[in-house]
Amino acid sequence: MTEPSQLSQLNGALIWQGFRHLAPISLFVIVFGAAFGLAAVQLGLTEANVLAMSGLVFAGASQFAALDLWGDRIPLFTVMITVFAINARHLLMGATLYPWLRETSIGKRYALMVLASDANWALAMQHFHQKKPGFGMLVGGGLALWTAWMIGTGLGIYxxxxxxxxxxxxxxxxxxxxxxxxxxxxEKNVRIVTIWGVAAVASILAYLYLPENSHVIVGALAGGLVGLLPGGDDRDR
Amino acid sequence: MVWWACCPEVTTVTVEIMISSPWFIIAAMTVTTLATRWGGVFLMSVVPISNRVHRFIQAMSASVLVAILAPLALTGDWGARLALLATAIVVLIVKKPLPGIAAGIAVAALVRWF
Incomplete structure (x- = not known):
């Protein structure tokens, strides 16, 4: 079995590999960056505001949600709670990457997370599960997505x-x-499919009956609880 | 789970500060989002990783994408649903992601054309 410390390595070649891996899907991100850029300038945000928001926040769904709350006077706590709820899935990403993150220095493990989002996190986890180094996917893939998001935002503005x-x-x-x-x-087996089923049902119920934006957290936590049931194996990290 | 239980409707927040500076709001959004990207790592660094915690985290990682996708399939139009179905079928057959994604986009476009 490959040690987590080996899988936690990161260098220029691995980052480039991750960048290329997510470059195709990033082209589609440009389209939605453009939609965001256009919507934001139409609401009266300055070009610098819009570019700064895309560059610093880099979380599309929460940026669109913030636009819904935009105006001459903006409710600070409502924006922060909304952004937190939509982006709370990042908490799960950091936690699930921890077995490999803890092999790195404290400064590095937080730096690695700066560009975490759905696609590059999922790709990193896939690589770790296949016993391949994953942080190149997280960082390089994140750079590809971020670049596309910025290009798209700029196209939308101008x-x-x-x-x-x-x-x-x-x-x-x-x-x-x-x-x-x-x-x-x-990987597919009875245990994984059971976890998927519980996560799917829980997220749909949360989507229908619980407060807005809670479905990802609720579904993922419900799936996590299934993992505590006996059965399955513990060898895989 | 306190964070969602505490605030049933975001619009009912009673204590509120209205801000007129966009830069202040963007800074607040940046800090909030960074807190979500870092918070899970920090929590795990203070929680002792027992076998149970490990199993929970592992099952949770398999659940995140499903929890994102299931409501999308439920609430989406038929273009979205059949696109996801096409992707699943193609990936199961050819075992490669890109043909599956291409099939999904093509199906969504076709269904919405008609």
């Missing part, structure tokens, strides 16, 4: 929406299909 109706071309499904491909392409 040229309007790159594609008038991305939904008509199915482009809104690119990220969902990518994440699903990672789920379906992973």
């Amino acid at each position: 040229f309007g929406n790159a594609i008038s109706d991305p939904k008509a071309y199915g482009l809104d499904m690119a990220m969902g299909c990518f994440l699903l491909a990672l789920v379906v392409g992973g």
Whole structure:
């Protein structure tokens, strides 16, 4: 078995590998960055505001949600609670990467998380489970997604929406299909499928009946609880 | 789980500060998001990793994407649902992600065309 310390390595070649791995899916991110840039300038944010928000926050769904609350006077706590709820999934990502993060220095482990988002986290986890170094995927993939998000935001600000109706071309499904491909392409056994089923049902119930934006956390925690049931194996880290 | 239980509706927050500086809001969003990216790592560094915690985290990592996707499939239009179905089928058959993603996008576009 490969030691976590070996899997936790990171160098330029691994970052480049991660960048190339997520470059294709990042092209679709440009489309949504453009939609965000356009929506934001139409609401009256300055170009510098919009670019800074995309560059510093780098979490699309929460940025769109903030625009919904935008105005001459903006409710600070409501924005922060909304952003926290939508981005709370990052807490799960940091926790699930911890077995490999703890092999790195304290400064490095927090630096590695700065660009964490759905796609590059999922790809990093997939690599770790296949006993391959994953942090190149997290950092390099994150750089690809961030670059695309910034290019898209800029296009939206200066040229309007790159594609008038991305939904008509199915482009809104690119990220969902990518994440699903990672789920379906992973390991499958009775235990995993049970965990998926519980997570799916719990997230749907939370989506329907619990406060907005709670479904990812509720579904993931419910799936995690299934992991405590007897059965399955403990050898895999 | 306190964070979602405490605030049933974001609009009902009673103590509120109205801010007119966009830069202040952007800074607050940046700090909040960074706290989510770092918070899970920090929590794990103070929790002793027992076998139970390890099993919980492992099962949770398998659940995150499903929890993102399930409501998307439920509330999406037929274009979205059939796109996800097409991706799943193609990935199961060819064992590669990119053809599956391409199939999903194509199906969504086709369904919405008609």
